[in-house]
Amino acid sequence: MAGNDPPRSIFPQPAAFSLDTFSSKDFIVKEFIEGLSNSCVPSTGRTGTGFDPKPYIRTFEAALRRLKELDLDLSEKESELKERVRRAENEHTKTIERLGDQFNQALANFQRLDSTISDGEGVAVRIGGQLEQLEKQRQRAADAVFLIQCYTEFSKGDTSRLERLRKTGRTDDSVKCAVVARQLSLITKRMEAAGTGNTTQATNTRILVERFSESLEQDLLNQFDRAYKKQNSDWAVMKACAQVLTDFNGGDSVIQIFVNQHSFFIELDNLATGDIAQEGEVWERLPDPDVEPPGVEPSLDTFIREIRTTIIGESPVIARAFPHPDKVLGRFLQRLFQQSIQQKMEAVLQAAASLSGLAFLRALHAAKNSISSLVEEFKNHGLTEHPGPLSSATTLVLEQNLEELFHPYLAGTAYIEKEKNSLETLYSGLLLKFNLHHSRKKRYQGLGYIDRLKMATQKVSSEARDKAINKIMESDIGKSRSDVFTRLMGVDKKDNNSDKNRLSDIETTDADGQLCVDSAKRMLRWMAEAVGRSLELSPASDTPKDVLAALTLLLEHMRKIYLETALDAAIDAAEQSPKAEPDLAFFLEVKPATSIMHLMFIFINTALIPLANTSLTIRREMTIATNTSLTSLESKINQVIQKTIDLILSHITTLLSKQKKQDFRPKDDDVSLTTLRTPTCTSVLLFLEKTTTVAREAVDGANLEYFLAELGGGFRTLILEHFKKYQVNAAGALMLTKDVGAYYELVRGWKVGVLNESFEALREIANLFVVSPAALKDRLRDGVLVKVKPHLLKAYLCKREDYVSAGIEKIVSALVI
Template sequence: MSSSQQPTADDADIAEHLQLSAFKGKFEVTDFVGSVSERLIAKSKADPGPFDPKPFIRTFEAAVDKLIAIRKDVQTKTEQMEKSVRVAEREYSKKMAALSREFDTVANSFSGMESRMNVVSSTAVRIGDQLETVHIERQRAQAAYDLIDYYNQFSKGDTSNLDTLRKEGRAGRRKVAVILRRLTTVAREVDLPNSDKTRETIDKYCEKFEKEMLNLFDRCYRKGDPKMMHHCAQTLLEFNGGASCVQVYVNQHDFFINNVRETRAAEDIQLWNALGDPDASPPKTELVDTETQIVKAVFPNPPVVMQVFLQRVFAQSIQQYMEQLLHRGAEVSDLGYLRILQLVHIQASLLVEDLKAHELPMASARTPYEAAEFRRSITGAAPVTISTPAAISTMLETAMEELFVPYTEGQRYLERESRSLTGLYQSLLAAFGRYHKSQRGKGSTMFDRMAQAATAALTRFGLLNRDSDRATEKQNEEPVREEDGVLSVDVAERIMKWHAEAIGRCVELSPTNDVPKSTFALLKVLSETLGQSYVEMALETAQSRLDAIDSKSEPALHILSVVKAVDLICHLWQQYINIALLPLASSSVTTRREMVQFNTQTINRIESATNNVLQRMADSIVGWLSLQLTKQKKADFKPRNDDISFARVNTEPCVACCETLEKVRDAAKESLSGKNLEVFLTEIGVAFHSLLLEHLRKFPVSATGGLMLAKYDIKSYQDAITTFGIPALQERFEFIRQLGQIFLIQPEVLKSFITSNYLGRIEPSLLKPYIALRSDWGQFEKGFNDRGNTAGGVGLKDRFGRLSVMMKELEGLRPMEVCPAYRVGSQPGFSMPSMPSMAGRGFGGGSAQNGS
């Protein structure tokens, strides 16, 4: 097919798809081809014959020819439009260049105009300054002329002009006030004949004018006319600074008049029934809020007036009421005095914070001339000072500080707080001290020394008097009771509660920089009371009781309850120090370090005393066990009548020792816990183990006796120690059990038995002292000895020493470390803060190692 062929009938169908408008917008080639061949496809499907491609070829050749023609037309139009755009751009550039030149011309014109205007304005400013200078000079000249004229009139005794001006109303009175102030200044400077008489005349007139204005202000104050009050205050401010007007306002205020008439502080029953919640309190801020509005409306300088008013409130009302409260509190007790002082400080602080919300801005005059007059009037008034921003807040802080200086400066407060705590603690622990003193008899004890020191301190502070002496004598006459000398956690909590209240007052009343030192001082008071006068006194009594017990008496296990109380009290004490006291000293690294060191020394001293008590208790228990073992009879393990022996089962020393061990276990678990319990029971178990090793070397054993020893006595010992729950002790007494088996084993298997298990871990020769106690030892001794005895004439006891010394060679036994010292505050279930630690050692006599 060629493009020269005539168009077919189908060309008309596709003409609509070959319009230029069909290619505008979104164009898809697939859609275009589909629309062009749509009818051809339909005809091809309708024709039953084979597919004929010719209609498709003709149609698409015609479409291509048409598209080529359209492209040429579009290209032609595009070229024409591009030429038009280029021409338009050249025209636009020419127009913009012309406009730019015109704008430059206009800008230059405006610049020239501005320069000329600046020259003119500078000239106008200079002329204005000159005119203002001339005007001011003219005013000064006119004022000087008027002053000279008025001065001459006063020198002649003529005041008619001023009288007339004064009667003209508010404006006239203000002018008179300014003139009189200036005349007063001039009169002091003039030195002419008759000037003294003129000055006296002017002063009398000024005094008369001031009295009239003050009387007018007082009348308006009573009538409640704030506008006239403002006029009087403004006039007096311009006359002499307005100090007299402010004084009249403050002195005549109902608040001060009513407070002078009332006497409230001493008779408030509700206040003295509960010192912590007094019924009366410092003035409330509702009054100040009202006065602020009045002062702002009446006075031209409200901050100055509010300062005078509030200073009067603090100096008269609050201070007088505070003195009454403190005097009444001091009559009750030192604690009542301190509680009232803290309460007053809290209320005063709240009052100051509320009053700061009423800070007033400094009033400004409306014109420069009025501002100059106002500054001159203020400068000329000596009693009144210019108020600065936040002047009321500064004045309130100063007044607050001055209010409490007489009670807190230096060491006054801290000495009184220490005196109060010392007196309270001495009263609380009086019965406790008398009980322990009676238990130890007369002599110089720790309590005696503490009582003497406390008495000297109280005497120095002036606390002791005849009444307290009689009270002390009355207490000494009362009989002591057993419960008075018991350590109590409740008492310790009361001691720390009172101390915490004192610390709260210390933080409230002491300067911030002095809080660490004050806290340390009160910590010493607490340590002296809770440590020396309470805990250590009980430990000293317990030590004395243990020392007084006869070595042949049963151990006083109830004394262990003292250790339990010490543990609980010290734990609570250390928690209190770490949580409440040490954070207060965080601002002073030196003081905090000294507090930690002091507390460490105190706890080390208590640990050492507790260590001594437990060591003495352990010695008493071991001594009692040793005494029971000495009651063992020679024939207990070599009985003559086997039936009677078997009926007896355990020997009497075994029964006594097991009962003692059970009592020790129960008492220790009741009074000790954690590592302390383990150390104490380990000490008892190890010592009893050594006693048994030595004990079994002393008695001959028959076949029947060996059965009694191994099956009953040793088994009972082992069972009693097993209840301690300490694995190391269980292994040691398992060795004792196997050692007892050598009395039951047949001679022919004895050698193999002692070379196995625990016994096999030591030399067989070390077991010979025990094997030699068998009743049949002579029958197999020769065959048992594989090696000759090279140390003739020397006994086995002397050759090998105590077997307990050789126990360290038992490889399978857990090595028994030396028992560490007792640790206070080791209660289970508590997360204990950092505590002073002790060096690892046995009970009693070891040196303490300070912890951090």
């Protein structure tokens, strides 16, 4: 170490720091401690042999003292800041209280101001109302003065004041002129009626006012017409004139001139009054009941389309030209319905009516649907309010005119009577030759009591049939030359082209008097069309009465005139002599009669009676009539079947009566004779085979089974009684069994279960004639004959030739005891 230099510490002084050191954003504690530690390293860079803590102690002690100094400084500053904050908070509180008092004072001042303003507004409103009233009074006074001046001048014959007002060309002046003229007219009429003052002068004044009013009205109408007829219509002038005339006299004159002189109606009237050409497919199909309704008549359809296009295009014109377009449009539509559409529709309906009632009804139905669609389209289009819905006033006009248009055709019972007359005419035309055939049948001469009673039961259907014939000949069908009605009546076209269209000239055949299912289907189809049409044209409240009328008409023609006539004829035809082979052609009527009955009652129960649900009384009446008709027809069909069975059995009895006594007692024992059936059996079999063929054509199902069961039962009874009458030897017994076997095979082919057992017993009874006497006792105790009482079998066994000689009498007597 140098001689006089002061000693230097090997430990450096710690770095100085202040509060700014710790308030810096970049201050890191770890780096701060490392900085203090680095300052403890000796500056010479020498290192000792061991760790010396003293520099670190001194350095950190100095740093700790500095931190305490900084802490004291910081505490003093914090105390000073807290004091300043406390003083600032006190000052802020005082400021808030002062501002609150000022706000409350300002609010009170505002409320006082608002109250003052409100009182002033009420006063202003009252003043304004008074001023308005005074203005009205002043205006009325001015108007009164002006009116008095005008009246005074008019009473002197001077119209210059109103003339000047009228000629200004301003709409307001024209309106005022019209109002004054109307008021002057009222005043002059009252003055003249009162009789005060100079009556002559009052009359002259009234006449002058009326002339001026007429002149004013005519000028406005001419002005409106000129504006409308311009190439580009002057809508402003038209609307101004219409407004003045509306204020003057309600606008009826301007509406009238607009509607009456409209080219649209002139063109429509020409279309409406044109001739109806009855040509084309529609006119061919209209009177034909066997084709679907053809729809709207072509000229009427064209007419309606023209109306639709023009009205929709004209409605904006009405909206622009009139202050109250709904009123004008209502008048326009009223004229359209009450004149143009009505004329056209009447022409079409008259042309259709000249063909037939059906053509008229179809044309009426199509017209109603088409015009109703037009009305609905107008409602949906909105016309003057397009695209919104139509106004209620115009809608009411449309609905009223639509109802009035068809009221003459649909009111009361007019429509349903036309439907009834049309159906009666069609039914009568279809059944004309059928009724003529049955009416021309010769009546029996010298009728006894039973026959007269039977004819009395047929009186109702005969009267109905005669009525139908007269109706068809008096109707348009009877006088028509139309191919439709010629085909409908089944009359030859060549006979219908001359004056031979009379009852006596119409030829009929047996086929014309027979029932036809296709004819019944046509009748039901016509009825269905009429009922469907009535549901659309008649009010819903009339539906029960309408379907009752339809049911009555259907039962009158299909039951009485058609079915009962044919069934009564079949019953009459069953009254044949059993000696000759009967003609069973009448029995063939049963099957179509059954089918027609089935169709008719299905139609009634599904299509007519449900429509009367809204009226329990009418529904009950319809049900009773239907059930009564069903019972009556079933009774007649059963009667036909029973009489047929009786007739067949009677003829079989006749055939059996031709059995020779020697058929079952042949003298010759030739075997070839025993292999053949008797001629009587052959004839019975042939007749029964024919009968079975006819029966299968005439009836089916349960009716066929019932018929064969009844016939088989009666036939068995006849055979049993028949064999009681003849003596049988050994060879004849073989022929008898052959006959019975043939009968058994025939009946078994009918496949009626109830007959099999009974005819099995018949065959066993026949076998009793061929069984040896020794085996007879066992035979009677076995098989189906066990169920037969022995005394009943005795009547057959006693016909055996060996009944006494072989001791059969003793065997039977023992069994009977």
